[in-house]
Amino acid sequence: AQKVTQAQTEISVVEKEDVTLDCVYETRDTTYYLFWYKQPPSGELVFLIRRNSFDEQNEISGRYSWNFQKSTSSFNFTITASQVVDSAVYFCALSDTGGYSGGGADGLTFGKGTHLIIQP
């Protein structure tokens, strides 16, 4: 069974600080996908990134960067020079091939989320 742990329930930083959100996952599969989603106060889920288990290259997109380390089963997310608009709940999620049908339409397993507060 898969599991995603986001140990940080809430993080509060002052604007322009860098902040890292941790994500640790568990899966028995060798093929899996990891995701990060942002949920602003308005409630929708905004896709940020998808990474497959065979691609351990770190990725940078503007102020966002992701560090995927299979050795520690972690997929951490860093926001550089944080802004007030980054305030949201951030969810890490995992999809593997654990579905009973094997048909591939497997649901995502989400972590509990980290509530990020950026203070002006």
Added chain:
Amino acid sequence: EPEVTQTPSHQVTQMGQEVILRCVPISNHLYFYWYRQILGQKVEFLVSFYNNEISEKSEIFDDQFSVERPDGSNFTLKIRSTKLEDSAMYFCASSERVRDSAFGPGTRLTVL
């Protein structure tokens, strides 16, 4: 850019009533999903649907729940007899390929 839509945005119902939550997935997508998020908690997978049948379902998705694709565009979640604990945000998602889901804006269900 095409997006997943959901109606209504907010549904209020009495305990014991049936509700149907509606979703219009992105038109060329083949995989459809429902997720639930109780207020302040994590997003939980309910069910996935592919080729006109359920592909996977979680423990939450018991006999009170059912899904249907009644026509070529809609994907519905029915809760037969709502309970107080069914109050949550329900997200629909669809994907063209496996694991590439686009989420809808959600329907907030309030059971009184």
